Amino acid sequence: MRVLETALPDVKLIELDYFEDFRGTYLESYNREEYQKQGISIDFVQDDFSMSRKHVLRGIHGDTETWKLVSCIEGCFRLVVVNCDTESELFGQWVAFDLSETNARQVLIPPKHGNAHLVLSDRAIFHYKQSTYYNPNGQFTYKWNDPKFNIWWPIDNPILSQRDDLGRRV
Numbered sequence: 001m002r003v004l005e006t007a008l009p010d011v012k013l014i015e016l017d018y019f020e021d022f023r024g025t026y027l028e029s030y031n032r033e034e035y036q037k038q039g040i041s042i043d044f045v046q047d048d049f050s051m052s053r054k055h056v057l058r059g060i061h062g063d064t065e066t067w068k069l070v071s072c073i074e075g076c077f078r079l080v081v082v083n084c085d086t087e088s089e090l091f092g093q094w095v096a097f098d099l100s101e102t103n104a105r106q107v108l109i110p111p112k113h114g115n116a117h118l119v120l121s122d123r124a125i126f127h128y129k130q131s132t133y134y135n136p137n138g139q140f141t142y143k144w145n146d147p148k149f150n151i152w153w154p155i156d157n158p159i160l161s162q163r164d165d166l167g168r169r170v
């Protein structure tokens with residue numbers, strides 16, 4: 001595996017090794033010892049999956065404590081990570097990645113960063129490990145097209161939850 005720096009400190013792009021034979025492919029999506037050797041010593045406590053159809057956009061969500069390790073299990077999606085730390089000089093800066101079922105990429109997202117993903121295939125499965133247990137009241141929400149961030153998305157009419165349409169919990 002290779003752990004690559006990105007334009008945002010602590011946001012890492014991970015390229016996993018995968019093995020191919022006549023049956024198909026195989027990859028290890030997490031191995032605590034290997035990640036520790038690469039400087040990722042996070043105690044992940046929860047795994048989550050969401051399945052979405054084409055042009056669904058979920059996010060921008062985050063909180064002040066949670067690390068997330070995101071993978072794409074099926075299909076492909078555009079993942080955007082935004083620095084949402086109002087005390088940081090990097091507040092509002094964002095990076096984007098395309099994750100797919102074949103490119104064996106993961107993205108590590110630190111606390112105080114928001115993330116959103118837009119599904120580009122007919123269907124996609126978003127998976128992440130997280131370092132805290134689910135706490136809906138601790139999460140922040142920003143709108144996907146918040147003018148503060150000026151994020152470029154490949155479409156301009158995504159399918160949104162009510163929360164994501166309003167940019168706040170209802």
Ligand SMILES: Cc1cn([C@H]2C[C@H](O)[C@@H](COP(=O)(O)OP(=O)(O)O[C@H]3O[C@@H](C)C(=O)[C@@H](O)[C@H]3O)O2)c(=O)[nH]c1=O
Binds near residue numbers: 115139
């Ligand atoms: C996030 C989460 C949701 N749920 C439940 C609550 C709710 O009934 C249902 C759907 O939740 P939401 O509408 O919040 O799902 P969604 O809008 O997909 O929220 C997720 O968006 C992406 C971008 C993230 O990064 C996640 O952390 C999370 O915020 O799932 C859990 O049981 N555990 C969890 O950890």
